[in-house]
Amino acid sequence: MIKLKDIMSEGIKWNTGMRKMGNNPTEKKTSEYFGKASSFNEFKKMIKGLPKNIKKVNVPIELGDFNPKSKEFRPNDTKGIIGMAEAITKAAKEAGNPVKEYGVNTYYSVFHDEESGTDKANVHFHYKSSKAFADRMAADKFLD
Secondary structure (H helix, E strand, C coil): CCCHHHHHCCCEEEEEEEECCCCCCCEEEEEEEEEEECCHHHHHHHHHCCCCCCCEEEEECCCCCCCCCEEEECCCCHHHHHHHHHHHHHHHHHCCCCEEEEEEECCCHHHCCCCCCCCEEEEEEEECCHHHHHHHHHCCCCCC
């Protein structure tokens, strides 16, 4: 059965994960809040749909594949979050390294829920160069 949420967010790939807790069977879960968006419009939907217990959202304020500086926003400041993301998207395009994907995650990712202690979300930008950077990191050549 197709859910309305799935129709409304076709460009979002929601995070899915599995975990085994002690002797309990493995649990498979798909996030309702966190994942990757293929377009800026889908990213905006993710920001507007963050869960109520998120108290902070970290958004990069500079370009870069690895650990860019970020700014902390309150989740109800969707204008500020989206505005910063829009500025980064524009700057990346002008630099010739456009954003290919937008990510929103928490430390617990898929297993975040309303009762958990997770109160901070992180925005990530995946650029044209991100795959090459990941390949260099995996090959231990990130300092070259």
